[in-house]
Amino acid sequence: MLKIAVPNKGALSESASGMLREAGYAQRSDSKQLTKIDPDNEVEFFYLRPRDIALYVGEGTLDAGITGRDLLLDSHAMATEALQLGFGHSKFRFAARPGTAEKVEDLTGKRIATSYDGVVKRYLAARDIDASVVRLDGAVETSIQLGVADVIADVVETGSTLRNAGLEVFGEVILESEGVMITREGADPGALEVFTRRLQGVLVARAYVMMDYDIRAEKVEQAIALTPGIESPTVSPLHREGWVAVRSMVQRATAQRVMDELYALGARAILTTDIHACRI
Numbered sequence: 001m002l003k004i005a006v007p008n009k010g011a012l013s014e015s016a017s018g019m020l021r022e023a024g025y026a027q028r029s030d031s032k033q034l035t036k037i038d039p040d041n042e043v044e045f046f047y048l049r050p051r052d053i054a055l056y057v058g059e060g061t062l063d064a065g066i067t068g069r070d071l072l073l074d075s076h077a078m079a080t081e082a083l084q085l086g087f088g089h090s091k092f093r094f095a096a097r098p099g100t101a102e103k104v105e106d107l108t109g110k111r112i113a114t115s116y117d118g119v120v121k122r123y124l125a126a127r128d129i130d131a132s133v134v135r136l137d138g139a140v141e142t143s144i145q146l147g148v149a150d151v152i153a154d155v156v157e158t159g160s161t162l163r164n165a166g167l168e169v170f171g172e173v174i175l176e177s178e179g180v181m182i183t184r185e186g187a188d189p190g191a192l193e194v195f196t197r198r199l200q201g202v203l204v205a206r207a208y209v210m211m212d213y214d215i216r217a218e219k220v221e222q223a224i225a226l227t228p229g230i231e232s233p234t235v236s237p238l239h240r241e242g243w244v245a246v247r248s249m250v251q252r253a254t255a256q257r258v259m260d261e262l263y264a265l266g267a268r269a270i271l272t273t274d275i276h277a278c279r280i
Helices: 011-022 050-058 069-075 117-126 160-164 189-207 217-226 252-265
Strands: 002-007 035-038 043-048 064-068 079-084 090-096 111-114 132-135 151-156 168-177 179-184 208-216 234-237 243-251 268-274
Touching: 002 011, 002 050, 002 189, 011 064, 011 179, 011 189, 043 050, 050 064, 050 069, 050 079, 050 179, 064 069, 069 079, 069 117, 069 168, 069 179, 079 189, 111 117, 117 132, 117 168, 151 168, 160 168, 179 189, 189 208, 189 252, 208 217, 208 252, 217 243, 217 252, 243 252, 252 268
Parallel strands: 002 043, 002 064, 111 132, 111 151
Antiparallel strands: 035 043, 064 179, 079 179, 090 151, 090 168, 208 243, 208 268, 234 243
């Protein structure tokens, strides 16, 4: 069986399991379950701490896993990012009390507290910045108040937690992270082919809708310029003389605007439907 690691808790857990369900895989119904076997798809899922997933995959214990890009890079594991999954977006930033630092170069000689020491050390080394890194497991915002650090490096979403602690972000973004599928170097690509293709199918299904509409034949070229589809739209003659039916995949984010433009062009019976699964 293919062995896949899934986050057992945290921000990535629910999104990862939801995506796997959309891809047709059985998932655990009890959060205390450590494993779940899906015999129909010949996959066994292991629910692990997100921070440990890259290590298990990198050592070859598991074939692939879902984790955050930040956790993958922080682990130094021999695992590689294979697919971006489109959820769990976050930014990793430096923050400090106002006046402490304004740019990355100001970090020289400073103490930086973080839960992601691997990411921070790599970032500093690439810029020849000499600063000490203090590893803490969570709640790094209080480290400055307690005198443990001068600066923190942490995941920033809205920034409200930092502001409440009297801190402000500065400098460039250290890392932009999201949920990713990872695998190990040298893994058999054939064993992962179906699994990867299914996840890609979910990503496409989430990003696109199927659009159907009727339009006069002489305007079909203008219409399909608006709805070119993935490869090419389907155009079928209607019983009504001089009219055709068009079916095409359209990006979900632009679907409403496209419908307005098609209607202005003379299209009618414009419909959109969700795509629940696909293979491109």
